[in-house]
Amino acid sequence: MRRRPSQPIRAGTRCSDGFRGAPRVLLSAVKTCVVLPTYNEADNLASMVEALLALPAPDLRLLVVDDDSPDGTGRIAEALVKEHPRRCGAIHRQDKVGLGTAYLDGFRRALAEGADAVVQMDCDFSHSPHYVPGFLARLSECDVVVGSRYVADGRLDERWEKGRVALSVWANFYARTLLGIRVRDATAGFKVWRRAALLGLDLDRICSNGYVFQVEMAYVAQKLGYRVLELPIYFEDRRIGQSKMTIPIKFEAAWRVWQVWLRHRRLTPADRRAAAPT
């Protein structure tokens, strides 16, 4: 069955990626993989995994992508894989090679393992696991759900200093204006993708490896005509551990947005990967 890019999914429609149309998808029927990139998250990983495995989404699996964290996060991941062999997996990479490729490696593995829905989220509790079932349930209405700080009822942690809030708002405004991104939170890192959307996006064309990865994914998804649903989240400051965001990374991100524009500005829905199911 083929649908035009922006055509809504009718109630009861059976789609080739295992979803039914509105009003609600049966969570138990959706094979979900949560991709968790980690670098020095030893204090967060076990509690994050515990919280995710306790969610009312029985066919939910986790995939940790660790970059040889000096604090031993990789060893904790292995212990969790041993403890939950059917529900946890891990990819161990040799070096800190970046958030973008961590997600791409995780997405490819999740798709290869047959996931219908792929969740991407930070492992520091900024993205609260309790949103995941609600996001999955709304995936019947769209191709990607975005956990958004900048829609009505979305909020940033009150403990953020004014400068940090201003920078976040400015970065979002900059990326949205330059690229014409309609999503209010263009830099959001908490998303749930339909299998068909990730396949159609063609992960091989995504080139950003740093924080612009989120912007590139949002831009390419929009250019290819995928339907985005933004749902509000409360974005809490990381509970434990340190941010990997530095001033040079922020400057680098600013000019890389131009690269994203140059690379993808001519994409249209016809450029979805041909073999991708709709």
Ligand SMILES: Nc1nc2c(ncn2[C@@H]2O[C@H](COP(=O)(O)OP(=O)(O)OP(=O)(O)O)[C@@H](O)[C@H]2O)c(=O)[nH]1
């Ligand atoms: N595998 C891998 N994970 C990374 C890398 N950089 C960051 N991460 C993880 O990606 C997620 C987001 O990174 P954070 O440092 O929290 O970045 P942030 O959310 O923009 O910054 P904060 O506001 O301080 O939380 C976390 O789970 C990190 O552990 C990396 O190079 N490789």
Ligand SMILES: [Mg+2]
């Ligand atoms: Mg974080």
